[in-house]
Amino acid sequence: MFSAFRRKIALASPIVSGSRSRRLFSTQLHNIANPPRILVTGAVGQIGSELVPFLRKRYGVNNVIASDVSEIHSSSAEGPYVQADIMKFDKLDEVIQKHDINFVIHLACVLSAIGEQIPVLALKVNTRGIENILELARINKLRVYAPSSIAIYGPTTPKDETPQECVARPTTIYGITKVYTELIGEYYHQRFGVDFRSLRYPGIISSEAQPGGGTTDYAVEIYHEAIANKKYTCFLKEDTKMPMMYMPDTLRGTIQLIEAPEETLTQRSYNLTGMSFTPAEMAKEIQKEIPEFQIDYSPDFRQAIAESWPRSIDDSVARRDWNWKPEFNLSSMTKHIISRLREKKNLPST
Ligand SMILES: NC(=O)c1ccc[n+]([C@@H]2O[C@H](COP(=O)([O-])OP(=O)(O)OC[C@H]3O[C@@H](n4cnc5c(N)ncnc54)[C@H](O)[C@@H]3O)[C@@H](O)[C@H]2O)c1
Secondary structure, X not given: OHXXXXXXXXXXXXXXXXXXXXXXXOOOOXXXXXOOOEEEXXXXXXXXXXXXXXXXXXXXXXXXXXXEOOOOOHHHHHOOEEEOOOOOHHHHHHHHHHOOOOEEEEOOOOOHHHHHHOHHHHHHHHHHHHHHHHHHHHHHOOEEEOOEEHHHOOOOOOOXXXXXXXXXXXXXXXXXXXXXXXXXXXXXXXXXXXXXXXXXXXXXXXXXXXXXXXXXXXXXXXXXXXXXXXXXXXXXOOOOXXXXXXXXXXXXXXXXXXXXXXXXOOOOEEEOOOEEEOHHHHHHHHXXXXXXXXXXXXXXXXXXXXXOOOOOEOOHHHHHHHOOOOOOOHHHHHHHHHHHHHHHOOOOOO
């Protein structure tokens, strides 16, 4: 502990200028001869369980070290996995040295709905976690990608086509910690030259991984329930419109940003979206594939969180800077997910 602390102090200066340090901290990620050595924190979660295999396919199985607070995960069967608590600086430092890491993808987090139930835990994990990662990045000259969220926005934010740059005064502890993540990441970039990048994900919908306790989780649960029981009770009101994105678009957008040449970026943290819809619109789309499907509504505490967030997002800056464009809309995503779930359960396609 003490030696790591001494090393932190010793390396705290001199401060390097943005342009020189950007050269120091940047890695050509798509250079096949010299692939990045990536540590993924929170790898067991909804996004990690799909992003890790995706990264391994692109950069090589042994170049992507999955980690989480849990002892073991199935992704460990497909490649290296280490148990590491994001709060433990020295353990993370040890993993970084041992595996020769030069890039951290920081997914470890407590999400919005769980965060409102255990705010002190969310505050600690979400703030200490990014602080540890950024300090390790400064000391070890690592690149950092840490997702933000549309939860940075709050009730005073324009709700429709929320622009890249506007008021961000969230009312959830999760949103507050995500504003902090963006700002502290941008500070480490301009002060110490850490190549920090972030995407403000909307609700992420996946057919494979289960969601981890967010306010948009209904949009994943609904498909599983539609296949299993042909009915679903939604915890949001039928007309609650929210921005969302299908996992394949999320993976593609994430890779696009992390591989984008530095000179194309005008932001460190980008708005990003795929589509916007209400639970009623989603149910109607599911009924096209499963006509017997029924939905009812029993809004809970997550309704207030959803109502504090944008209804739709303007991601034109990401589209302009690094050619972002989602491929899935509500209809194509619904068809894709239902056929994947039927395949997995060996059900006939209609
Ligand atoms: N899933 C979404 O809809 C969504 C939307 C917007 C932003 N994001 C962001 O994407 C990132 C990943 O989200 P996710 O949906 O995969 O979350 P998740 O809750 O599914 O996974 C988070 C992971 O972090 C791990 N974790 C928690 N505390 C930890 C600790 N102390 N040390 C190490 N690991 C710890 C958990 O075990 C879990 O596996 C987060 O930053 C989240 O804010 C997700």
